[in-house]
Amino acid sequence: MARTPGGPADVLRQIPMILAKDLLIEWRARSRAFALACFALTLLLLFSFAVGADAATLRAHAGAYLWMSVLLSSTLLLAQSLQHEVEGGALDTLTLAPVSPAALFYGKALANAAQLVLLTAVALPPVIALFDAPVKEPLGLLVLVSVLGCAGVAAPGTLYAALTARLASKQLLLPLLLFPLIVPCLLASVKATSLLMSGDPMGQVGSWLGLLLAFDVLYWSLCGLLFGRVIAA
Amino acid sequence: MNEVVEPVATGVITGGWPYIIGAYGLTWAGLLAFLTRAVLLGRARPPESP
Amino acid sequence: MGSEGAAADRLLSWDRVSLVIGLLLLIVGHYQGLFVAPAEAMMGDVGRILYVHVPTAWACMLVYTACFVFAGLALWSGKGKWDAAMEASAEVGVLYNALLLIQGSLWARPTWGVFWTWDPRLTTSAIVLVLFVGVLVLRRVITEPERRLNLGSIAAVLAYAGVPIVYFSVKWWRTLHQPFSSPATVSDSFITPLRLAAFGMIFLGIGLIGLRWRALRREVERELSAPALPAALPTLELGQRGPGGAA
Numbered sequence: 001m002a003r004t005p006g007g008p009a010d011v012l013r014q015i016p017m018i019l020a021k022d023l024l025i026e027w028r029a030r031s032r033a034f035a036l037a038c039f040a041l042t043l044l045l046l047f048s049f050a051v052g053a054d055a056a057t058l059r060a061h062a063g064a065y066l067w068m069s070v071l072l073s074s075t076l077l078l079a080q081s082l083q084h085e086v087e088g089g090a091l092d093t094l095t096l097a098p099v100s101p102a103a104l105f106y107g108k109a110l111a112n113a114a115q116l117v118l119l120t121a122v123a124l125p126p127v128i129a130l131f132d133a134p135v136k137e138p139l140g141l142l143v144l145v146s147v148l149g150c151a152g153v154a155a156p157g158t159l160y161a162a163l164t165a166r167l168a169s170k171q172l173l174l175p176l177l178l179f180p181l182i183v184p185c186l187l188a189s190v191k192a193t194s195l196l197m198s199g200d201p202m203g204q205v206g207s208w209l210g211l212l213l214a215f216d217v218l219y220w221s222l223c224g225l226l227f228g229r230v231i232a233a
Numbered sequence: 234m235n236e237v238v239e240p241v242a243t244g245v246i247t248g249g250w251p252y253i254i255g256a257y258g259l260t261w262a263g264l265l266a267f268l269t270r271a272v273l274l275g276r277a278r279p280p281e282s283p
Numbered sequence: 284m285g286s287e288g289a290a291a292d293r294l295l296s297w298d299r300v301s302l303v304i305g306l307l308l309l310i311v312g313h314y315q316g317l318f319v320a321p322a323e324a325m326m327g328d329v330g331r332i333l334y335v336h337v338p339t340a341w342a343c344m345l346v347y348t349a350c351f352v353f354a355g356l357a358l359w360s361g362k363g364k365w366d367a368a369m370e371a372s373a374e375v376g377v378l379y380n381a382l383l384l385i386q387g388s389l390w391a392r393p394t395w396g397v398f399w400t401w402d403p404r405l406t407t408s409a410i411v412l413v414l415f416v417g418v419l420v421l422r423r424v425i426t427e428p429e430r431r432l433n434l435g436s437i438a439a440v441l442a443y444a445g446v447p448i449v450y451f452s453v454k455w456w457r458t459l460h461q462p463f464s465s466p467a468t469v470s471d472s473f474i475t476p477l478r479l480a481a482f483g484m485i486f487l488g489i490g491l492i493g494l495r496w497r498a499l500r501r502e503v504e505r506e507l508s509a510p511a512l513p514a515a516l517p518t519l520e521l522g523q524r525g526p527g528g529a530a
Contacts, residue, residue, distance in 0.1 A: 252389045
């Protein structure tokens with residue numbers, strides 16, 4: 001019955017399994033997640049030192065620092081997410097198992113997105129405290145921006161992590177390929193976050209959310225289609 | 234949303250030939266360099282293995 | 284493929300013809316733009332950079348589009364010739380794109396007093412340049428031909444698909460009004476050199492792609508048909524299940 005992978009019902013059934021598997025692995029190695037969070041916080045401090053102790057400038061760019069620290073940490077997280085599969089040869093086993101590549105991709109991408117949202121949530125209070133940038137608009141909107149922004153990083157990020165996983169120079173190639181691609185996502189996330197922190201009298205957040213949504217739809221569908229070719233190669 | 238940058242110059246711009254020569258010169262230099270590279274790489278035949 | 288290979292070595296191959304046509308058109312177009320066309324009303328002589336800049340931009344867009352099509356064909360057919368065409372057009376696209384940025388900077392300096400403005404078109408072309416340089420670097424790094432075909436083409440498809448959304452995001456992010464006159468409204472003395480140079484750049488691009496394609500295709504097809512290197516053997520065994528040729 002479940003012998004033919006690839007049917008929509010199968011894919012939908014398999015996604016939570018892959019998601020749970022990946023989250024379980026990350027939970028067991030939670031000291032690594034802690035180290036990653038510390039890295040993100042270190043970056044926040046570094047931005048402040050590089051810019052200087054001018055409170056007004058720091059406050060104006062708080063959203064940018066938040067997203068840059070998440071983005072720079074994200075490549076470490078994304079590269080890790082496929083490391084087990086590649087090192088243990090588990091990717092070949094997974095592709096032999098009746099798991100559709102689409103399910104594998106969406107499960108992994110969701111796991112990565114969830115971890116990135118968590119990282120954003122951990123980094124937000126220090127951003128508010130360090131840069132004296134309280135959130136003036138409803139917090140729910142910021143949660144929405146963070147979910148959409150992290151999803152935008154996670155989809156192409158998971159694909160490129162798989163694409164570069166077996167290359168010797170993967171540490172260089174993953175950010176080289178990923179960062180220019182997610183410029184629209186970064187722009188929209190930073191702009192929306194800054195507006196939510198400083199207040200949005202003109203109601204501009206909506207258009208940035210729309211851009212994020214368009215970016216997510218484009219790359220979540222495109223990367224899901226192409227992932228099968230990446231792991232087959 | 235952001236400040237709109239207006240062109241700085243208000244009158245007719247005069248001169249600027251160094252920039253014009255630079256733009257055309259570098260373009261031709263780039264095109265010819267690529268062409269030369271392509272021709273050289275095209276000549277270098279790898280050992281044929283039929 | 285044998286007959287094509289023989290035709291390729293003839294003196295009058297399509298890429299050489301296109302190359303010569305392109306170079307001639309470009310020489311005539313640039314000569315007219317530099318010495319025949321009148322100086323632009325506002326920008327003076329600096330406006331002459333238009334005749335090299337705008338054609339490069341148009342041709343660059345077309346070359347990237349060709350690269351996207353070739354990447355799609357390579358993914359769909361798994362054939363080395365499309366893979367080689369993809370790399371050839373990505374190379375030419377990167378060349379045109381780099382020239383575009385240099386010309387843009389040299390135009391911006393006397394016009395606005397800065398080498399760089401965050402104009403949406405300029406910024407987008409810089410991002411796209413990095414994206415396609417990434418594709419080329421990725422291809423250089425992968426040694427196994429089948430994986431290079433698949434992964435390189437996927438990266439090219441993703442890069443090209445991102446161009447419109449990059450453009451719109453940068454446009455919203457910072458809008459810089461650039462008073463370009465559209466070709467429809469300017470006089471013939473401007474249009475003729477612009478058209479000549481544009482077709483020159485396009486024919487030259489076709490010629491350069493053809494020239495690179497020929498060399499790359501020999502390599503790629505030799506590698507794809509050659510018995511795999513020992514290091515690549517495990518992949519080849521997995522390949523029995525169908526990747527690479529898949530479609």
